[in-house]
Amino acid sequence: MIFVAGATGNVGSELVRALAAAGTPVRALVRDPDNARLPEGVEAVTGDLNRPETLTGPLTGVRAAFLLSGYADMPGLLAEIRRAGAEHVVLLSGGSAASGDMTNAVTRYMALSEAAVRESGVPWTFLRPSAFMSNALRWLPQIQAGDEIRVPFPDVATACLDPFDLAAVAARALLDDRYQGEILEPTGPEALLPADQVAVLAGVLGRDLRAVGLSNDEARAEMTAAMPVEYVDAFFDFYVNGSLDESVVRPTVLQVTGRAPRTFADWANAHADDFR
Ligand SMILES: NC(=O)c1ccc[n+]([C@@H]2O[C@H](COP(=O)([O-])OP(=O)(O)OC[C@H]3O[C@@H](n4cnc5c(N)ncnc54)[C@H](OP(=O)(O)O)[C@@H]3O)[C@@H](O)[C@H]2O)c1
Numbered sequence: 196m197i198f199v200a201g202a203t204g205n206v207g208s209e210l211v212r213a214l215a216a217a218g219t220p221v222r223a224l225v226r227d228p229d230n231a232r233l234p235e236g237v238e239a240v241t242g243d244l245n246r247p248e249t250l251t252g253p254l255t256g257v258r259a260a261f262l263l264s265g266y267a268d269m270p271g272l273l274a275e276i277r278r279a280g281a282e283h284v285v286l287l288s289g290g291s292a293a294s295g296d297m298t299n300a301v302t303r304y305m306a307l308s309e310a311a312v313r314e315s316g317v318p319w320t321f322l323r324p325s326a327f328m329s330n331a332l333r334w335l336p337q338i339q340a341g342d343e344i345r346v347p348f349p350d351v352a353t354a355c356l357d358p359f360d361l362a363a364v365a366a367r368a369l370l371d372d373r374y375q376g377e378i379l380e381p382t383g384p385e386a387l388l389p390a391d392q393v394a395v396l397a398g399v400l401g402r403d404l405r406a407v408g409l410s411n412d413e414a415r416a417e418m419t420a421a422m423p424v425e426y427v428d429a430f431f432d433f434y435v436n437g438s439l440d441e442s443v444v445r446p447t448v449l450q451v452t453g454r455a456p457r458t459f460a461d462w463a464n465a466h467a468d469d470f471r
Contacts, residue, residue, distance in 0.1 A: 196220045197369050198257040198281070200244060203231050205329040206287060209362030210261055211237055217366065224253060247271035254279035259369045261285045264308035273315035283318050283375060285368045287361075290323045290380065291439050299432050300425035318375040320368040324361050325382040325441045326353045328462040331392055338396070338470055342403050346389035347418065348434040349408025353441040354382040355392070357457040359465075360448045367451045379447055384456045386442040392459055399463040400470055411435060 197214055201207035202223035214221045215234040222238045225231035233239055240253035245267040254260070260281050266272060276284060292305035305323075312319045337344050364381045368374040387395075390406035397404035409417065411431070418427045433439035448456035 196222055196257045198222050198224065198254060198260040200224045200261060201263045201287075202233065202239075203227075204263075205327060205358040206361050206365070207261070207263075209359045210365050213362050213366040214369065217370065219370065222253065222257060224250075244272065247275045250275045251278075254281070257281050259283040259285065261287070261365055261369060262308075262312075263287050264289070265304035266308075269308045269311035270314070273311050273317065277315050277317050281317055283320070283369065283372065284312050284315070285320045285322065285365050286312050287365070288321050288323050290325060290441060291433065292321070292323055294438060296432075296438065299429045299438070300423075301429040301433075318372075320374045320376070321378045322361065322365060322368070323378060323380045324356050325380075325443075326355045327361070328355045328357045328383065328392075328457075328459055329466075330355070331396065331459075331463075332466075332469060334393075334396075335470060338400070338402070338404065342405060344389075344393050344404055344406050345409055345413075345417070346393070346406050347409045347414035348430075349389055349406065351434045351441075352386040352388050352391075354384070354386045354444045355441075355459060356381055356383040356448075357462045359462075360452070360454075360456045363452045363454070364448060374451075379451065380445050381447040381451070381456070382441075382443065382445045384458055385444060387459055395459050395463050396470065399460065399467050 199207050199211050202211050202225050211223050215237050222240055223233050225239050228239045242249040242253045247268055254275055260276050288305045288309055291302040292309055295306055297303045334344050361381055393404050393406040
């Protein structure tokens with residue numbers, strides 16, 4: 196039995212589908228079972244990742260667990276996983292965890308989550324992916340409102356990754372002990388600027404969309420309205436100070452899954468209805 200946290204999210208929902216398609220028994224952690232759409236045969240369980248004591252039942256009998264980073268009591272969460280007798284944790288972390296810069300709020304939660312997993316004694320695999328293609332869904336309100344898409348950090352290219360491919364890597368790691376003790380860094384197939392992504396979306400949606408780059412001051416104002424300032428600072432550190440280079444293309448998806456990673460056009464075509 197494999198436990199999947201975040202089973203209704205971009206990555207977790209793809210992972211549940213991948214594992215179910217592989218014929219593996221899956222237990223999916225959801226918060227709202229009435230509205231969670233899961234493949235047939237997948238067992239839904241409820242619990243709160245911020246309250247490890249709610250996961251005792253959901254974790255009973257699991258062989259391996261897929262976990263997200265950054266919840267309130269990661270050591271407590273890992274203690275529940277260990278107590279359940281799980282033999283492997285696959286943790287979704289992020290590329291910045293490598294720097295260990297604890298002054299950056301995003302890096303800090305990733306690094307602390309990795310440390311909790313390492314210290315638990317449960318064998319692990321860490322996934323440090325590049326930015327997700329699904330981040331483009333943030334543009335949905337703008338796309339619905341008009342053709343101009345205001346983008347922060349217009350000069351920063353990312354080898355963005357389809358959550359489908361990240362989930363395929365996670366599935367291999369969960370099903371195959373050979374990745375224990377490894378840090379996998381899956382990326383997409385090419386580095387794209389925000390304007391490149393907007394151009395692809397324009398083609399897929401048959402719209403005259405165009406990207407308008409925000410200045411750093413404009414980006415800071417818009418982001419501060421949407422998230423805590425420590426996260427705004429973290430993204431400025433990544434993309435303006437250049438502490439995180441997500442433009443590097445790595446062969447991980449091909450090496451682990453035997454398939455080339457999907458392009459942004461593949462992702463956009465698969466998710467076109469989400470933008471309409
Ligand atoms: N976006 C990127 O570019 C990027 C890059 C590197 C790493 N990451 C990491 O990847 C992670 C997953 O990304 P994603 O796009 O799949 O996220 P997502 O779509 O926002 O999904 C998050 C999932 O976690 C669940 N969840 C949230 N809080 C919970 C709680 N307290 N208890 C139980 N379940 C809870 C949500 O459930 P509900 O459906 O009930 O809300 C949802 O299923 C991110 O959190 C981030 O740390 C992201």
